[in-house]
Amino acid sequence: xxxxxxxxxxxxxGSLEVVHGIDLEVAHNEFVVLVGPxxxxxxxxxxxxxxxxxxxxxxxxxxxxxxNSLPPRSRNISMVFQSYALYPHMTVRENxxxxxxxxxxxxxxxxPRVDEASAILxxxxxxxxxxxxxxxxxxxxxxxxxxxxxxxDVFLFDEPLSNLDAKLRGQxxxxxxKLHQRVKTTVIYVTHDQVEAMTLADRIVIMxxxxxxxxxxxxxxxxxxxxxxxxxxxxxxxxxxLEGVVENGGARLTDGTLVQMPEDIASKLSDGAKVVIxxxxxxxxxxxxxxxxxxxxxxxxxxxxxxxxxxxETIIYTQLGGKEVQAKMLDPHPLQDGESLTxxxxxxxxxxxxxETGKSMRA
Amino acid sequence: xxxxxxxVAMMILVVPGAWVVLTAFRPNVEVMARPPVWIPQQWTLNNxxxxxxxxPDRQQGLPVPSYFINSMVISLTSTFVAILxxxxxxxxxARYRFKGKGALFLSFMLSRTVPGVALSLPLFxxxxxxxxxxxxxxxxxxxxxxxxxxxxxLTDGFFRQIPADLSEAAQIDGCTRWQxxxxxxxxxxxxxxxxxxxxxxxxxxxxxxxxxxxxxTTASKTMPVGLMDFTAQFTVDWTGMSAMAVLIIIPALIxxxxxxxxxxxxxxxxxxxx
Amino acid sequence: MKFFRSPQATxxxxxxxxxxxxxxxxxxxxxxxxxxxxxxxxxxxxDSLYNFVGLRNYKRLWGNEDFWWAFGxxxxxxxxxxxxxxxxxxxxxxxxxxxxxGQRTLRTIMMFPMMFSPILVGFQFKYxxxxxxxxxxxxxxxxxxxxxxxxxxxxxxxxxFSIIVAEMWMSTSxxxxxxxxxxxxxxxxxxxxxxxxxxxxxxxxxxITLPFLMPFIWIAMTIRSLxxxxxxxxxxxxxxxxxxxxxxxxxxxxxxxxxxxxxxxxANAMGYVSILLSIAFTIMFYRNLSKARVFMGGAQ
Ligand SMILES: Nc1ncnc2c1ncn2[C@@H]1O[C@H](COP(=O)(O)OP(=O)(O)OP(=O)(O)O)[C@@H](O)[C@H]1O
Ligand SMILES: [Mg+2]
Numbered sequence: 001x002x003x004x005x006x007x008x009x010x011x012x013x014g015s016l017e018v019v020h021g022i023d024l025e026v027a028h029n030e031f032v033v034l035v036g037p038x039x040x041x042x043x044x045x046x047x048x049x050x051x052x053x054x055x056x057x058x059x060x061x062x063x064x065x066x067x068n069s070l071p072p073r074s075r076n077i078s079m080v081f082q083s084y085a086l087y088p089h090m091t092v093r094e095n096x097x098x099x100x101x102x103x104x105x106x107x108x109x110x111x112p113r114v115d116e117a118s119a120i121l122x123x124x125x126x127x128x129x130x131x132x133x134x135x136x137x138x139x140x141x142x143x144x145x146x147x148x149x150x151x152x153d154v155f156l157f158d159e160p161l162s163n164l165d166a167k168l169r170g171q172x173x174x175x176x177x178k179l180h181q182r183v184k185t186t187v188i189y190v191t192h193d194q195v196e197a198m199t200l201a202d203r204i205v206i207m208x209x210x211x212x213x214x215x216x217x218x219x220x221x222x223x224x225x226x227x228x229x230x231x232x233x234x235x236x237x238x239x240x241x242l243e244g245v246v247e248n249g250g251a252r253l254t255d256g257t258l259v260q261m262p263e264d265i266a267s268k269l270s271d272g273a274k275v276v277i278x279x280x281x282x283x284x285x286x287x288x289x290x291x292x293x294x295x296x297x298x299x300x301x302x303x304x305x306x307x308x309x310x311x312x313e314t315i316i317y318t319q320l321g322g323k324e325v326q327a328k329m330l331d332p333h334p335l336q337d338g339e340s341l342t343x344x345x346x347x348x349x350x351x352x353x354x355x356e357t358g359k360s361m362r363a
Numbered sequence: 364x365x366x367x368x369x370x371v372a373m374m375i376l377v378v379p380g381a382w383v384v385l386t387a388f389r390p391n392v393e394v395m396a397r398p399p400v401w402i403p404q405q406w407t408l409n410n411x412x413x414x415x416x417x418x419p420d421r422q423q424g425l426p427v428p429s430y431f432i433n434s435m436v437i438s439l440t441s442t443f444v445a446i447l448x449x450x451x452x453x454x455x456x457a458r459y460r461f462k463g464k465g466a467l468f469l470s471f472m473l474s475r476t477v478p479g480v481a482l483s484l485p486l487f488x489x490x491x492x493x494x495x496x497x498x499x500x501x502x503x504x505x506x507x508x509x510x511x512x513x514x515x516x517l518t519d520g521f522f523r524q525i526p527a528d529l530s531e532a533a534q535i536d537g538c539t540r541w542q543x544x545x546x547x548x549x550x551x552x553x554x555x556x557x558x559x560x561x562x563x564x565x566x567x568x569x570x571x572x573x574x575x576x577x578x579x580t581t582a583s584k585t586m587p588v589g590l591m592d593f594t595a596q597f598t599v600d601w602t603g604m605s606a607m608a609v610l611i612i613i614p615a616l617i618x619x620x621x622x623x624x625x626x627x628x629x630x631x632x633x634x635x636x637x
Numbered sequence: 638m639k640f641f642r643s644p645q646a647t648x649x650x651x652x653x654x655x656x657x658x659x660x661x662x663x664x665x666x667x668x669x670x671x672x673x674x675x676x677x678x679x680x681x682x683x684d685s686l687y688n689f690v691g692l693r694n695y696k697r698l699w700g701n702e703d704f705w706w707a708f709g710x711x712x713x714x715x716x717x718x719x720x721x722x723x724x725x726x727x728x729x730x731x732x733x734x735x736x737x738x739g740q741r742t743l744r745t746i747m748m749f750p751m752m753f754s755p756i757l758v759g760f761q762f763k764y765x766x767x768x769x770x771x772x773x774x775x776x777x778x779x780x781x782x783x784x785x786x787x788x789x790x791x792x793x794x795x796x797x798f799s800i801i802v803a804e805m806w807m808s809t810s811x812x813x814x815x816x817x818x819x820x821x822x823x824x825x826x827x828x829x830x831x832x833x834x835x836x837x838x839x840x841x842x843x844x845i846t847l848p849f850l851m852p853f854i855w856i857a858m859t860i861r862s863l864x865x866x867x868x869x870x871x872x873x874x875x876x877x878x879x880x881x882x883x884x885x886x887x888x889x890x891x892x893x894x895x896x897x898x899x900x901x902x903x904a905n906a907m908g909y910v911s912i913l914l915s916i917a918f919t920i921m922f923y924r925n926l927s928k929a930r931v932f933m934g935g936a937q
Binding site for chain 2: 645647648649651652654655656658659661662663664665666667669670673678686729732733735736743745746747748749750751752753754755756757760761762763764765770772775778779806810862863864865866867869870873874888891892895896901904905908909911912915916919923
């Protein structure tokens with residue numbers, strides 16, 4: 001059993017605090033992804049869990065042990081580095097077996113473990129090569145193999161796919177997912193790619209500037225973003241966000257358009273309050289192409305500025321509330337630039353955020 | 364034109380050394396001959412036998428064998444220790460951030476700037492007081508001090524070229540920091556360390572200014588000091604001196620060729636990438 | 638005590654042996670030297686080590702014409718030698734870089750002088766420039782260029798010339814080799830871009846190659862300036878400051894004063910001047926290096 005508990009974990013470099021008291025519980029065999037923009041402290045957090053960075057404050061538990069002051073080797077974890085960090089002077093076989101050898105395991109016990117890992121990852125053909133003679137994807141596999149041979153309690157990944165090209169990244173993503181199904185362990189995975197986060201995670205932790213912004217399942221953070229930051233970060237294309245002022249249970253946008261708000265939210269707001277309304281492109285569709293045609297908060301004719309046909313859907317750029325917004329048209333037909341269309345906005349899927357704090361009003 | 368210039372340049376680099384080597388293998392009469400003898404007509408090993416004292420009829424006042432042994436012992440020992448100590452220092456500079464790092468690094472480099480001759484004066488006074496004058500140990504200490512800063516500089520560069528990830532990966536694989544160093548970083552830095560070692564060896568092997576003042580007798584005199592004594596002797600024995608010169612060159616020559624590639628890379632990139 | 642067990646202490650512990658050795662063998666002697674330079678210490682009278690005379694040694698140096706000649710000669714010597722070596726080294730590097738075959742062999746030949754002990758180089762040129770048996774005079778005779786021997790090491794001007802030749806022979810290849818490494822590391826794109834932009838060969842060199850090489854030039858200068866004083870060994874064996882003090886450098890004058898004339902106090906004062914001189918040269922080049930490598934993108 002290996003849960004990971006972080007409570008009020010802080011990292012300071014001298015007087016500069018870069019991680020501000022993170023709380024997180026990772027359950028046994030759970031796949032948790034830390035995601036956030038560059039420099040938000042993901043790697044730092046992961047490296048504190050690994051024992052590669054000292055924890056300045058707070059408590060870290062793996063299983064029931066507080067491991068704050070334990071060196072990496074005593075934490076029974078393994079880690080896949082962004083650069084893979086394969087030992088250049090050792091063959092693939094030696095790379096895989098290194099950790100076991102260090103642990104004092106006998107060669108005859110090491111062999112089956114190494115063979116098992118290489119079989120899982122399809123490395124049999126490369127066992128006697130040096131890392132320099134492997135392709136990027138193969139190196140990546142060796143790095144993962146090196147992590148799994150040790151049967152660790154916790155797997156740590158720091159952007160393991162970011163050095164691969166787009167296609168290979170997609171393949172390896174699936175492989176990591178399969179691997180997790182096969183080798184059940186607790187996984188903490190760092191990435192700044194929200195697609196990776198959505199597809200891999202049981203739960204996503206969204207970080208910004210050393211703070212946790214939201215923790216939740218992929219659907220949860222997608223459907224119910226806790227604030228404007230999460231709303232903008234998760235989902236592609238990103239959520240449209242428009243500023244407005246509350247007026248009669250609706251939000252008056254800067255261009256004068258009035259957007260109806262769901263009643264439960266409107267009841268919490270008084271006239272004149274500043275809000276940000278948010279809606280995903282698929283909630284804003286040309287009339288007749290909407291998923292939920294009944295409840296609508298807005299019906300408006302707008303010109304198509306430009307359209308991007310993607311096959312099964314078309315992304316339409318138009319103008320609303322003084323900003324460019326994106327709409328999504330399912331089951332599309334060809335469009336002319338400049339053509340006027342009637343768009344409907346799905347009331348159910350309208351998000352309203354506090355204009356000052358950016359917090360979601362749904363909670 | 365290009366090739367001609369190049370050829371002349373290379374000749375200038377090779378001929379002076381080659382001339383000394385040729386002289387080492389010719390009889391003394393050829394040196395004095397007029398018109399000059401360019402290529403030795405009678406090759407001979409007598410000059411070498413002479414300086415090693417195997418030819419009793421040749422007047423020979425210098426105990427070259429003990430100079431040679433002194434030089435070897437002093438250079439090897441000081442190199443070994445300097446590499447060990449310097450490697451630790453270089454590693455600290457390459458891998459850790461700590462207070463006073465820049466100042467400390469600069470101090471090491473400045474300590475290397477002090478000319479050997481200038482340092483020899485106070486060392487002469489001090490070593491006389493504590494009885495280290497004319498001992499191998501006294502000279503070993505000095506050569507360690509000369510070589511440590513440069514070794515730090517070189518090894519800092521070598522270790523920096525090795526990604527820090529590797530040591531971290533090894534620690535996660537179960538190594539202590541110490542094991543991670545010996546099993547991963549050290550093997551990767553080995554060729555660089557070897558060239559740093561040869562650099563240190565050459566410095567010690569070739570050093571004259573300090574050795575000439577801190578040694579007195581066969582107990583500690585080194586080859587360069589011996590060569591100087593030789594030239595200061597009453598009769599000029601060009602062939603004998605050339606033979607001694609060849610003995611000084613050979614070990615240096617062999618070692619340098621072994622590591623030339625790493626040496627250049629280490630010097631340049633250690634410095635330029637800072 | 639607790640500090641030494643904490644992780645922050647590790648780098649200091651690693652550096653401890655190096656620090657101790659440098660303190661014992663460089664810093665303490667420098668302090669002794671400093672003290673001695675304010676005494677009338679004479680090797681023949683040991684107790685004079687405690688005879689404090691204030692700035693007397695320095696004052697005497699200030700008024701000592703021989704010292705100033707030696708000092709000036711040393712500065713001129715270093716400046717001429719380093720600059721010529723750099724230019725010749727650059728030329729050699731560009732030359733070797735132009736050809737495509739046998740670079741390795743050429744580089745090996747260029748390493749040749751680097752492994753020579755300065756005392757050996759001195760001996761070698763003492764022999765080459767010897768007026769009766771030296772290669773140089775022999776060759777000039779055979780070519781019929783001279784009829785009586787040229788006194789290379791006996792004439793004041795020629796002796797200085799010979800010493801500079803020896804010094805250049807010893808050190809030019811260090812520059813050449815380091816600059817070759819620089820040329821090798823140089824990216825080809827900017828050169829091609831400049832050619833496309835209409836630069837001729839000279840302009841490419843002036844605006845692209847040379848700026849890129851600057852850090853390598855300063856590195857070579859810094860490395861060289863660290864041990865300019867090894868010219869002492871060479872001069873010592875070639876002329877020992879002669880004829881009549883015409884090749885006297887600050888280093889030979891210093892040892893003569895200290896060991897032959899036993900005036901250790903005075904010698905140490907000169908020693909301090911020479912140390913400051915070396916440091917000044919090194920710092921000058923090192924600062925240029927730091928400036929130059931900023932655009933190389935090096936971490937500090
Ligand atoms: N040794 C250090 N000293 C000072 N600040 C540091 C140090 N290491 C990292 N930081 C700072 O800590 C913050 C978090 O860094 P971290 O590497 O965790 O970011 P990240 O979320 O992993 O970003 P990326 O996606 O780019 O890898 C950054 O602002 C970084 O500048
Ligand atoms: Mg990171």
